[in-house]
Every structure is written in C-alpha cells, then in structure tokens.
Amino acid sequence: MKIALAQINPTIGDLEGNVRNIRQAHERAKETGAEMVVFSELVLSGYPPKDLLNKTDFLIQNRRALDALVQTLTGPAVVLGHVGENNGAVGKRLTNTATVFQNGKTLLRTDKLLLPDYDVFDESRYFSRGECVQLLDWNGTKVGITVCEDMWNYAGFYDHGPYHRNPVQELADAGMQALINISASPYRTRRWHTRRELARHIVKETGVPLVLVNQVGGNDDLVFDGHSFALDNRGNVLAQAKGFEEDLVTVDWKTGEGTVHPAYESEEEEMFHALVLGVRDYLNKCGYAKAVIGLSGGIDSAVVAVLAVHALGADNVQGVSMPSHYTAPVSVTDAEQLAANLGIAYSVVPIRELFDTYKNILAPLLGEGPEDVTEENIQARIRGNILMAVSNRTGSMVLSTGNKSEMAVGYCTLYGDMAGGLAVISDVPKMKVYQLARWINRNREVIPANILERPPTAELRPNQTDQDSLPPYEVLDPILEGYIEGYLSLQELVKKGFDAELVREIIRKVDNNEYKRKQAAPGLRVTSKAFGSGRRLPIAQRYRPGE
Ligand SMILES: Nc1ncnc2c1ncn2[C@@H]1O[C@H](COP(=O)(O)OP(=O)(O)OC[C@H]2O[C@@H]([n+]3cccc(C(=O)O)c3)[C@H](O)[C@@H]2O)[C@@H](O)[C@H]1O
Ligand SMILES: Nc1ncnc2c1ncn2[C@@H]1O[C@H](COP(=O)(O)OP(=O)(O)OP(=O)(O)O)[C@@H](O)[C@H]1O
Numbered sequence: 040m041k042i043a044l045a046q047i048n049p050t051i052g053d054l055e056g057n058v059r060n061i062r063q064a065h066e067r068a069k070e071t072g073a074e075m076v077v078f079s080e081l082v083l084s085g086y087p088p089k090d091l092l093n094k095t096d097f098l099i100q101n102r103r104a105l106d107a108l109v110q111t112l113t114g115p116a117v118v119l120g121h122v123g124e125n126n127g128a129v130g131k132r133l134t135n136t137a138t139v140f141q142n143g144k145t146l147l148r149t150d151k152l153l154l155p156d157y158d159v160f161d162e163s164r165y166f167s168r169g170e171c172v173q174l175l176d177w178n179g180t181k182v183g184i185t186v187c188e189d190m191w192n193y194a195g196f197y198d199h200g201p202y203h204r205n206p207v208q209e210l211a212d213a214g215m216q217a218l219i220n221i222s223a224s225p226y227r228t229r230r231w232h233t234r235r236e237l238a239r240h241i242v243k244e245t246g247v248p249l250v251l252v253n254q255v256g257g258n259d260d261l262v263f264d265g266h267s268f269a270l271d272n273r274g275n276v277l278a279q280a281k282g283f284e285e286d287l288v289t290v291d292w293k294t295g296e297g298t299v300h301p302a303y304e305s306e307e308e309e310m311f312h313a314l315v316l317g318v319r320d321y322l323n324k325c326g327y328a329k330a331v332i333g334l335s336g337g338i339d340s341a342v343v344a345v346l347a348v349h350a351l352g353a354d355n356v357q358g359v360s361m362p363s364h365y366t367a368p369v370s371v372t373d374a375e376q377l378a379a380n381l382g383i384a385y386s387v388v389p390i391r392e393l394f395d396t397y398k399n400i401l402a403p404l405l406g407e408g409p410e411d412v413t414e415e416n417i418q419a420r421i422r423g424n425i426l427m428a429v430s431n432r433t434g435s436m437v438l439s440t441g442n443k444s445e446m447a448v449g450y451c452t453l454y455g456d457m458a459g460g461l462a463v464i465s466d467v468p469k470m471k472v473y474q475l476a477r478w479i480n481r482n483r484e485v486i487p488a489n490i491l492e493r494p495p496t497a498e499l500r501p502n503q504t505d506q507d508s509l510p511p512y513e514v515l516d517p518i519l520e521g522y523i524e525g526y527l528s529l530q531e532l533v534k535k536g537f538d539a540e541l542v543r544e545i546i547r548k549v550d551n552n553e554y555k556r557k558q559a560a561p562g563l564r565v566t567s568k569a570f571g572s573g574r575r576l577p578i579a580q581r582y583r584p585g586e
C-alpha cells in the first residue's frame with residue numbers, strides 16, 4: 040500500500056489555517072496515488088496547545104474542525120492527530136488521539152497511552168491515558184496506530200521510564216503487521232538519529248515495517264525537526280522527509296519504493312537549520328516579519344544576525360552599533376563589515392553622551408566612588424532601550440543575543456542585553472557558538488575573521504574581557520554541560536577531573552542566577568536540557584550541594 044507522510048507545520052490554535060494546510064496536503068497526497076495520508080500528533084491544534092485546552096471555546100472549534108475534515112475529505116484514508124474528548128467518562132475529559140477516517144467514516148480512534156510529563160512535556164496535566172492498544176484492519180493488514188511516546192518504552196529504549204505499559208509490544212502480541220507512529224518530537228542535537236535508531240530496533244524485533252510522521256516547525260521554545268521516515272521490516276530506510284521544512288513523501292511498503300532525502304551531515308548544520316526555523320516561526324507566528332539586533336562586533340550578535348538573515352531575509356533585519364567610551368574602534372568596523380557582508384540595514388548610534396548624562400543625573404543618588412557594575416549595566420540598559428525604541432517604531436522584534444554559558448552564570452544584564460522578544464542562542468554554549476560561526480564561514484567569510492579571533496569581551500569597562508570574571512569557555516562549558524544537562528553533582532564533576540573550588544563557584548553562579556533566567560525572553564531549545572519550560576527550579580531557595 041502506498042502511504043503519504045504529510046509533514047506539515049501547524050500553528051498552535053490556528054484551527055482554520057491548520058485545516059487548510061491539512062486539506063492541501065491531503066490533495067497533494069491524492070495526486071501521488073497514495074491510499075493513506077498520515078499526519079503528525081495533535082496536528083489539528085498544533086503541539087503543545089497547553090492551557091488553550093482549558094478553554095471551552097477552543098475545544099468547540101477543535102471539534103468542529105475535526106468534524107469538517109472527517110465529513111469532507113474524500114479519497115485516501117487519513118490518520119490524524121487531534122485533541123479527543125471522552126465525554127467525561129474517565130478522569131480528565133480530554134485525550135491525545137489518533138483518528139483514522141475515510142470518506143466520512145471513522146475507521147478507528149485510539150488514544151495515547153503513555154503521556155510524557157518530564158522535561159518540556161506536561162501531558163497528564165490535560166489528558167487522560169488511553170486504555171488499550173488498537174489495530175486497524177486495512178484491507179487485511181493489521182496496522183498498529185500509536186502516538187509518539189507510545190513507542191518510546193520499547194525494550195528499555197525509553198526517554199523517561201519505564202512505564203507501566205509497553206504499547207508496541209502489546210500491539211505485536213495482538214498480531215500487528217505494520218506500525219504507524221504519529222509524533223510531535225522536538226529537536227535537540229542528533230534527535231532524528233535517536234528516533235530512527237529506536238524505530239529500527241522496533242522493526243527488527245517485531246519484524247513489521249513502520250511509518251513515523253513527525254511535526255515540523257517552531258512553537259515558542261520548541262523546534263520540531265520533521266525528519267519523518269518509513270522503514271521496511273528489516274530496518275532499511277524506504278522514505279525520509281526533509282529536516283526543518285514541510286514535506287510530503289510517499290512509501291510503498293509492498294514494492295519498497297519511496298522518496299529519501301538525506302539528513303544533514305554535521306551537528307552544526309543541523310543546529311543552524313533548527314535555529315533558523317525557530318526564529319522564523321517564532322516571529323512569523325507572533326505576527327512579526329522583521330528583527331533588530333544590537334551588533335557589538337562580537338561573535339554572539341554576529342551569529343544571531345546570520346541566523347536572522349536566513350530566517351527572515353536580509354531586507355528584514357536591521358543591525359545597530361551603539362559604541363560607548365569602552366568600545367574599541369575595531370568593534371564598530373567589524374560590525375559594519377558583518378552588516379555589509381549580510382546586506383542588512385546598519386546604523387551607528389553612539390551612547391557616550393547618554394551614558395554621561397545618566398551618570399550626571401544619577402550622581403546625587405548613587406554618590407561618589409569608583410565606577411562598578413552599576414555603570415556597566417547602565418550601558419547595557421541604554422542599548423536595550425534604544426533597540427526597544429526601534430522595535431516600537433518599526434514593528435521589528437528585538438533578538439537578544441546571550442548564549443547558554445552566559446545565561447547559566449548570569450553574565451548578562453537584566454533589562455539590558457537581556458531585553459528582547461526571543462533569546463535566539465540561549466541554549467547554545469559559547470564554544471558551540473564558535474563552531475556555528477566556523478560552519479557559517481566554511482565557504483565564504485560571512486562573519487569577519489577578526490570577530491572569531493578576538494577574545495570575547497562585554498566592553499562595559501576599560502579593557503574588560505569575559506575571562507576577568509569567568510574561567511575560559513573551554514573549561515566552563517563542560518562543567519556547565521555536566522551540571523545542567525547531565526545533572527551531575529559537585530562530587531561527580533570533581534571526579535571527572537575539574538577543580539573543586541572552580542566547580543563550587545560555577546554551581547553557585549548557576550543556582551544564584553535562576554531569577555535572571557526566569558525574566559529572560561524564551562529561548563530556542565537545541566540541547567537535551569534548556570533553560571525554560573523543561574527546567575523548573577525555585578528562585579527563592581537555599582539548597583546548596585553537599586560536600
Ligand atoms: N533573586 C532575585 N530576584 C529578582 N531580582 C534579583 C534577585 N537577585 C538580584 N536581583 C536583581 O538583579 C540585579 C543584578 O542583576 P543585573 O542588574 O543584571 O547585574 P549583575 O548581575 O550584578 O551584573 C551583570 C554582569 O554581567 C556582565 N555583562 C553584562 C552585559 C553583557 C555581558 C556579556 O558579556 O554579554 C556581560 C556585566 O559586566 C556584569 O558583570 C540586582 O541589583 C537586583 O536588582
Ligand atoms: N557596542 C555595541 N553596539 C551594539 N550592541 C552592543 C554593543 N555592545 C553590546 N551590544 C549588545 O549587547 C550584547 C551583549 O554584548 P557584549 O559585547 O556585552 O557580550 P557578548 O556576550 O560577548 O556578545 P557579543 O559576542 O555579541 O559581543 C551584544 O550581543 C549586542 O547585542
């Protein structure tokens with residue numbers, strides 16, 4: 040049978056737009072001669088709809104949209120992910136459901152059994168669990184229909200478990216001959232590979248072919264990478280949809296024919312496309328077409344500018360250099376060169392006078408004494424203010440540029456360089472920012488070489504470098520990764536060879552700066568543990584690691 044894998048980009052809550060998109064994909068699938076079209080998890084509402092699910096009107100619209108699709112789509116059968124309602128029968132009213140329908144008839148409805156609640160997921164806040172697995176009888180072939188996490192508890196291959204149930208095994212025991220999984224599985228580095236390896240393991244163990252359709256697109260902090268695929272019953276890839284864009288590919292399980300797009304080769308390339316999609320969808324889905332960025336002549340703002348240009352087009356990105364007394368002339372010329380290389384609008388707005396005025400006006404309030412972090416932050420806040428003025432007047436969104444290493448230790452100014460609508464690289468550690476920059480420059484020097492070579496500096500006081508306050512990023516980043524992504528303790532980090540005093544100091548900084556991150560713009564998740572919805576720590580707390 041010929042199946043179309045419809046990898047579309049829904050917008051959360053845009054039921055009308057999503058229905059239109061589903062119709063168009065169904066039409067295209069029909070033209071390919073597909074007998075069945077598979078869409079991703081909760082494609083009708085977009086994933087994750089969060090507390091929209093608490094709104095009665097949203098649920099009514101959702102029900103109407105589903106009914107309209109079931110009644111009007113003709114031709115190939117449809118496997119569709121949507122919010123289901125269980126008429127108040129058990130527990131919560133709602134379910135995370137896959138419905139199979141064709142020409143006005145519902146052929147099967149199955150509810151997700153395993154509801155993820157870890158990291159960025161919150162599903163049992165809204166949904167009740169499905170009770171049993173279900174097989175679709177498709178012209179004599181028994182097809183198991185599962186929703187995302189339902190397949191992530193197979194033979195110890197889980198993300199977070201083990202759970203009380205193993206839906207894929209239960210389907211296999213019931214005589215499954217093929218497996219379909221509809222997913223909303225967010226991106227993190229190499230995630231598409233893990234997903235495919237898990238699926239490969241399943242088909243090899245069960246001996247049945249598999250189709251997995253994943254959502255694509257950015258929704259707030261999450262980027263869904265797509266990379267939908269089909270495997271034969273030996274684990275060979277028969278179809279592979281593109282990463283980070285909408286796609287429709289077909290597979291014929293009988294003949295083995297299918298479309299295979301290659302995946303990206305390097306982690307940098309993959310992360311680049313994830314961030315570009317995240318920026319584009321965050322802005323566009325929020326109704327913005329344009330972005331404005333403070334260009335310091337440093338690496339972070341340079342990489343963010345490149346990402347913005349790829350996401351929105353050079354005409355829609357504006358760079359502003361805002362030199363102060365401490366800004367080296369080369370910072371301004373590097374920023375100008377970057378803007379020229381990217382073909383973006385560029386202005387210079389010196390902040391020296393403003394800074395002096397601030398200091399004069401504040402003198403009676405702040406008193407005598409040497410300049411300290413107060414003056415450093417005033418400069419960052421003047422810049423934030425200027426960028427927000429541009430945003431208000433031109434309708435562009437300010438992109439903030441802090442990387443994960445800085446956000447971790449609080450090396451950033453509240454309402455200053457943290458101002459902005461989207462923190463584009465706040466889940467990218469500084470060393471990875473360099474790797475991204477080198478990848479960007481692989482064929483052509485887009486980011487001036489000088490920006491890559493200069494030691495990182497905030498230029499908020501004379502001759503300042505990041506390393507006055509922080510250990511070298513080569514040392515800092517692995518400690519942060521161990522602490523944040525690996526949840527390693529002080530002792531475990533010391534056992535890995537890091538200096539105990541240094542680790543203690545870094546842990547203290549990370550823990551003490553939770554308040555800053557809670558006030559930061561949402562950031563795009565690209566690692567296994569980002570700051571934001573998947574990492575929830577109290578702010579006013581006194582827990583400290585034991586010795
Ligand atoms: N628990 C809590 N809950 C809520 N608010 C809390 C708080 N604890 C302190 N605060 C507030 O936060 C303030 C301190 O934070 P903040 O004003 O941001 O300032 P702060 O963290 O003291 O200083 C910022 C540091 O970041 C460096 N920086 C700035 C800008 C860019 C870069 C770069 O390289 O990219 C580096 C800068 O050189 C300076 O060393 C306190 O004065 C207080 O008002
Ligand atoms: N002179 C400046 N002109 C314009 N924007 C600036 C300037 N200095 C700082 N910024 C803005 O504030 C952000 C923080 O910059 P800062 O130079 O303090 O540290 P950084 O984290 O090393 O960033 P970068 O690598 O971009 O310099 C910059 O990315 C930029 O958006």
Ligand SMILES: NC(=O)CC[C@H](N)C(=O)O
Nearest residue numbers: 187188191198223224225
């Ligand atoms: N939507 C889901 O069930 C996602 C959970 C899944 N383990 C993933 O991240 O791929």
